[in-house]
Amino acid sequence: MRVAQRLSPKVLLIDPVRTLPSLLLPLVGVLFVGGFSARSYAFAATGVIAAVVFSVVKWATFTYEIVGDRLETKRSLISRSIRTIPLERIRGVDVSTPPMHRLLGLAVVKIDTGASGDEEEAKLAGVTLEEAERLKAVLLRHTAAPVPGGVQAQAHEPAPPAERTIISVPRKWLLYGPLSGAYLLTPFAFAGGVVGLAFQWGDELGFGRDAAWSVGQWLWEHPYLLLAVAVLLVLAMPFAGGLMYAVFNWDFRLKRRDGYLVAERGLVNRRSVSLEFQRVRGYEIVDGLAERWAGVVRVWAIVTGLGDSETRGQLLPDVPRDVAFQVTGDAIGPYRGDLREHPPVARQRRLFRAIAPWAVAALASAAGVWFTGAMIWWILLVLTALLAVAGVPLGLDRYASLGHGYDGRRLSVRSGSLRRAQAVVERRAVVGWRLRQTWFQRRAGVLTLIAGAGAGKGGYSAVDVSMDQAVGFAGEVTLEWLAPFLDRNR
16 A cells, blocks of 8 residues: 655754745844834744745645655645656665754755756655665665565565675874865855855845945055954964864765665764765776875765766765775775876976966066066066966976876876876776867877766866877777777778
8 A cells, every 4th residue: 555755744843944044134124124113023923934834835745655666756735746766767865964854863865866967856855864764775776675485575675785884084084184175265255154144134234335345445454454364264274174174074984885885974964875886987086286295185986877976976085095095996996007198298288388377477577667666566576486486396297197097997097286186987988089189289299088988077088198199098998999990991
């Protein structure tokens, strides 16, 4: 007998609270316009009651159920909307527990089929933790397992999954967090949010544009105070960035469970992401300059049909490089080949692009010093000259980061310096090749070879390779594709 399920009634304690921030400004505006009269309070109370009623109606009209080999979600009030998701199309299930949900013992289940881009296909925004685990086991098991007597197990009685922990990231490695750079701008983002909130509330609180302009003028007249604030924000970058990094990556665990790679992380919002192992086609290892000096890297999985891969595809936060290669080799498969160097002209191109813009700016600043002698031109001259000199090691590092290779099962390409990325892709994931050559590359005699892949970003590039390298690399990886043309030319 089919029984439709509803979300937990406890979500009625969450949805109104989440709706109130969007109603806060209109409610405050109503109170100010009404002069805080009884009528204005009545209108504000009506808005709050409307938010609660809307949440109740939204909860009462939404149901979900697993019918055979598909998941159905229904929403019906005046009209009925039914969404059907075949279980075999499900690519991943994301279970998270935001703070309010965790207090009430609830979880959010997001279902991804890869058919809706970066958005989830379905979302159950308030089920119990037990129901979330049950749904996760059922949705990720495409076929029922046989049981003695020839009777198939029911969808609501999944077999216990076999689980193996690949790595549990030690908490001391959270100290690597500020090196990634992704969280270092947290103080500036917070300051920008405060300024934006002040301007958003300005009209209601009597803080208009004239007041903002006056504050800006006062700060301009006191540059040392503005400089002190900037210095404080810069000094706060590693601490605030490290704190945010720890909150998002707390107790990071990578497991292998019943044919899935499962990544669990988070302190305030505990998140569990499951990636079907059969659809994993490789991985991408990323590091910045500071991470490279410290010998740590981050890792993302390359998966077919995965929405929001930059977040959901994370396999490892910042960990030591040798640990990352060991884990990826154990979880997905190792890359055993060497990376081949690119032609010397690629080095010249990187040196030119790293030095030339600052050298031109330095010449312009020198001209300003010659004609005006103003201090600002001297400052610009010194800064641009230093940046031009710094471009030499940067260009050399960008050239040293270039490389491509093939070990017989997986191909690998690497490029970048400030953000260096090495992609390792299985040969079966390659669906085509594309040659791209700009006007400057044609003059230099190099090109970019892009390996098209039905996973991840859709293509991975070997930048500034020679024509012989491009043809040889493509022929080595997919010889059967080029064989007809080679036979024809004989």
